[in-house]
Amino acid sequence: MSTSTPQRPRTLAEKVWDDHLVVKGEGGSPDLIYIDLHLVHEVTSPQAFDGLRAEGRPVRRLDLTIATEDHNTPTINIDKPIADLTSRTQIETLRRNADEFGVRIHSLGDKEQGIVHVVGPQLGLTMPGITVVCGDSHTSTHGAFGAMAFGIGTSEVEHVLATQTLPLKPFKTMAITVEGELAEGVTAKDIILAVIAKIGTNGGQGYVLEYRGSAIRALSMEGRMTICNMSIEAGARAGMVAPDETTFAYLKGRPHAPQGTDWDAAVKYWRTLPSDDDAVFDAEVFLDANELEPFVTWGTNPGQGVSLSDVVPAPESFADPNERAAASRALEYMDLAPGTRLKDIAVDAVFMGSCTNSRIEDLRQFASIIQGHSKADGVRVMVVPGSARVRLEAEAEGLDRVFEEFGAEWRFAGCSMCLGMNPDQLAPGERCASTSNRNFEGRQGKGGRTHLVSPVVAAATAVLGHLASPSDLAALTPVEA
Amino acid sequence: MEKFSTHTGVAAPLKRSAVDTDQIIPAVYLKRVTKTGFDDALFATWRQDPGFLLNQPTFAAASILVAGPDFGTGSSREHAVWALRDYGFRVVLSSRFADIFRGNSGKQGLVTGVVEEAEIEKIWAVIDANPGIEMTVDLQSRTATIGDLRVSFDIDDYTRWRLLEGLDDIALTLREEEKIAEFEARREAWRPRTLPVR
Ligand code: SF4
Numbered sequence: 001m002s003t004s005t006p007q008r009p010r011t012l013a014e015k016v017w018d019d020h021l022v023v024k025g026e027g028g029s030p031d032l033i034y035i036d037l038h039l040v041h042e043v044t045s046p047q048a049f050d051g052l053r054a055e056g057r058p059v060r061r062l063d064l065t066i067a068t069e070d071h072n073t074p075t076i077n078i079d080k081p082i083a084d085l086t087s088r089t090q091i092e093t094l095r096r097n098a099d100e101f102g103v104r105i106h107s108l109g110d111k112e113q114g115i116v117h118v119v120g121p122q123l124g125l126t127m128p129g130i131t132v133v134c135g136d137s138h139t140s141t142h143g144a145f146g147a148m149a150f151g152i153g154t155s156e157v158e159h160v161l162a163t164q165t166l167p168l169k170p171f172k173t174m175a176i177t178v179e180g181e182l183a184e185g186v187t188a189k190d191i192i193l194a195v196i197a198k199i200g201t202n203g204g205q206g207y208v209l210e211y212r213g214s215a216i217r218a219l220s221m222e223g224r225m226t227i228c229n230m231s232i233e234a235g236a237r238a239g240m241v242a243p244d245e246t247t248f249a250y251l252k253g254r255p256h257a258p259q260g261t262d263w264d265a266a267v268k269y270w271r272t273l274p275s276d277d278d279a280v281f282d283a284e285v286f287l288d289a290n291e292l293e294p295f296v297t298w299g300t301n302p303g304q305g306v307s308l309s310d311v312v313p314a315p316e317s318f319a320d321p322n323e324r325a326a327a328s329r330a331l332e333y334m335d336l337a338p339g340t341r342l343k344d345i346a347v348d349a350v351f352m353g354s355c356t357n358s359r360i361e362d363l364r365q366f367a368s369i370i371q372g373h374s375k376a377d378g379v380r381v382m383v384v385p386g387s388a389r390v391r392l393e394a395e396a397e398g399l400d401r402v403f404e405e406f407g408a409e410w411r412f413a414g415c416s417m418c419l420g421m422n423p424d425q426l427a428p429g430e431r432c433a434s435t436s437n438r439n440f441e442g443r444q445g446k447g448g449r450t451h452l453v454s455p456v457v458a459a460a461t462a463v464l465g466h467l468a469s470p471s472d473l474a475a476l477t478p479v480e481a
Numbered sequence: 482m483e484k485f486s487t488h489t490g491v492a493a494p495l496k497r498s499a500v501d502t503d504q505i506i507p508a509v510y511l512k513r514v515t516k517t518g519f520d521d522a523l524f525a526t527w528r529q530d531p532g533f534l535l536n537q538p539t540f541a542a543a544s545i546l547v548a549g550p551d552f553g554t555g556s557s558r559e560h561a562v563w564a565l566r567d568y569g570f571r572v573v574l575s576s577r578f579a580d581i582f583r584g585n586s587g588k589q590g591l592v593t594g595v596v597e598e599a600e601i602e603k604i605w606a607v608i609d610a611n612p613g614i615e616m617t618v619d620l621q622s623r624t625a626t627i628g629d630l631r632v633s634f635d636i637d638d639y640t641r642w643r644l645l646e647g648l649d650d651i652a653l654t655l656r657e658e659e660k661i662a663e664f665e666a667r668r669e670a671w672r673p674r675t676l677p678v679r
Contacts, residue, residue, distance in 0.1 A: 022660050022661055022664045023657050023660050032654065032657060032660075032661075034661070034664050034665075034668075036668075036672050036673060037673050037675075046514035046515065047514070047516040050514070050515045050516040050517065051516050054516065054517065055649075057651065062675075062676060063674045063675055063676040064673070064674070064675060065675060066675040086512045089512075089514055090514060093514040104675050104676055125673045125675060126673075127671075127672075127673060130672060130673060153559075154559070155559060155588065155650070158651065159650055159654065162651045162654075162655070163651060163654045163655060163661065164661070164665075165654055165657075165661060167650070167654065256673055256674065256675070258670075258671035262670050263671070265669065265670070265671055266669075266671035269669070269671075
């Protein structure tokens with residue numbers, strides 16, 4: 001597949017697409033694309049399995065399919081039966097389906113259980129040049145490896161289970177180039193929040209975004225995953241970063257990474273994947289990393305964000321009438337007045353978790369800021385690892401003690417307060433600094449108010465009780481640890 | 482998916498416009514984990530009213546719905562089609578359908594025929610004069626016949642072909658089985674495998 005004849009210069013996305021063409025669509029019909037990896041969880045799979053059952057169809061490739069439980073799982077008392085009936089039914093249904101069809105599953109309590117987008121990369125299943133799908137919009141996370149990864153609906157889940165392919169129309173490509181060096185305390189999360197604020201929540205519609213430039217190259221895999229994760233919040237189908245030495249180093253030795261001669265063959269192919277120098281993108285966006293500051297959202301969509309040192313904008317400052325109306329609705333919901341300094345906004349809760357920021361590096365960053373401090377009075381701080389394995393790693397490093405001494409709740413793995421399908425929810429009116437990806441009305445609990453932030457901003461906020469950056473802590477004298 | 486050629490059944494006049502998918506199936510039913518068995522959920526809110534169309538014995542067993550314009554608007558939930566299908570509907574006629582609803586219908590074997598609004602009114606008049614009267618829908622000739630009235634309906638060639646052949650999306654893809662198998666035969670060894678667990 002990788003031995004195509006010389007042709008026009010291509011982007012990373014086009015190369016991966018071309019190498020998965022089973023049937024080229026003609027006369028306006030879609031291409032049939034092969035799927036290398038199908039991740040399954042309890043929310044979007046029940047009807048898909050039911051559909052297979054109704055038609056007497058098996059899962060075509062059990063060896064390309066893996067299931068885990070994440071959206072509904074409790075993060076405390078995980079050995080007790082799940083109280084919420086809907087949650088319990090969804091999880092039990094997944095277990096039954098996995099058993100009946102023979103799908104590999106990592107259930108609550110298993111050491112590989114966790115958020116589906118944390119589990120794939122950590123097992124070494126997510127790798128460059130593959131196609132990844134999951135019935136979840138944040139599947140874009142896996143694009144950090146140079147994979148083509150996107151979320152699908154339940155009927156598509158059934159389609160992939162039955163055929164290991166999907167009929168798809170090609171996406172357009174957009175280059176997002178971030179050059180320069182991030183200042184201390186500025187992270188991948190701030191890059192992506194700034195990108196979304198710049199292009200808007202629809203700016204990426206119909207595109208695969210390719211993040212490039214020196215600031216992206218300098219990021220760890222965790223940072224790249226944070227960025228690709230939120231591509232969907234810019235309306236894009238997928239986000240990608242070209243594979244490089246950082247990617248290979250992350251993968252090498254992981255349980256499912258290729259070994260021996262397979263590894264050599266893989267790396268040789270992976271090196272051919274980056275976009276050709278003269279490849280043409282359908283759209284291009286530039287961002288100066290040197291100018292970035294910690295970023296935070298003030299509204300109810302991820303595009304409504306500003307620098308943390310800024311103030312809450314006035315609706316009148318938006319030229320577009322729709323944006324203006326959205327801003328005033330958002331401010332009302334968020335109970336914020338224009339002109340308020342972001343750093344004067346007090347919070348009730350801090351949520352450190354979700355598929356955007358719950359990997360070991362994220363937890364280390366959070367811990368490094370809070371170490372030696374104790375949490376602000378009256379603020380509830382929840383730290384939820386992305387997977388059971390991340391939890392174990394964190395405990396092996398002693399991070400759990402840092403969290404607990406600080407006064408944070410150290411939980412078991414899952415989506416948790418990212419969407420509150422389990423009991424981890426905000427109460428009406430409560431305000432939260434959250435490392436997750438969506439600040440929609442009611443997302444973290446009915447009436448809850450969400451400010452999206454990076455792990456280090458979440459940490460500083462947890463210390464001070466109001467939105468804050470790590471540099472704001474410099475004035476404090478840490479208590480001797 | 483069952484093949485569709487002609488269908489004869491009781492036609493029910495749903496004299497409402499802009500029937501959205503929330504009306505067809507309220508959100509609470511989305512929590513279910515099955516793809517079938519949604520018959521009780523169809524128009525659940527309206528069915529609480531004893532006078533509602535489908536609560537009348539004459540129309541309880543209807544299999545053809547003759548609705549006002551803009552049928553199936555709102556949320557894209559596929560459950561709306563499942564509910565109609567599970568209740569026993571094989572055909573919906575309207576002067577306008579929401580695109581996503583229509584796309585979902587074609588994939589699940591539900592015929593959505595576009596009939597001019599004036600013709601819909603004529604069909605309603607025939608039903609009003611003879612409640613419980615049967616209608617015959619012929620997909621081959623794209624016509625619906627009720628009493629002495631015969632109307633043509635629109636449905637795109639591709640969807641019509643799929644319905645006549647009884648091909649769902651998966652069956653369509655599986656027609657490419659040979660090419661899928663060829664592709665699989667040349668996939669490189671390094672690509673991920675979830676099994677066996679190393
Ligand atoms: S952590 Fe949040 S965004 Fe990620 S998969 Fe779970 S619910 Fe979705």
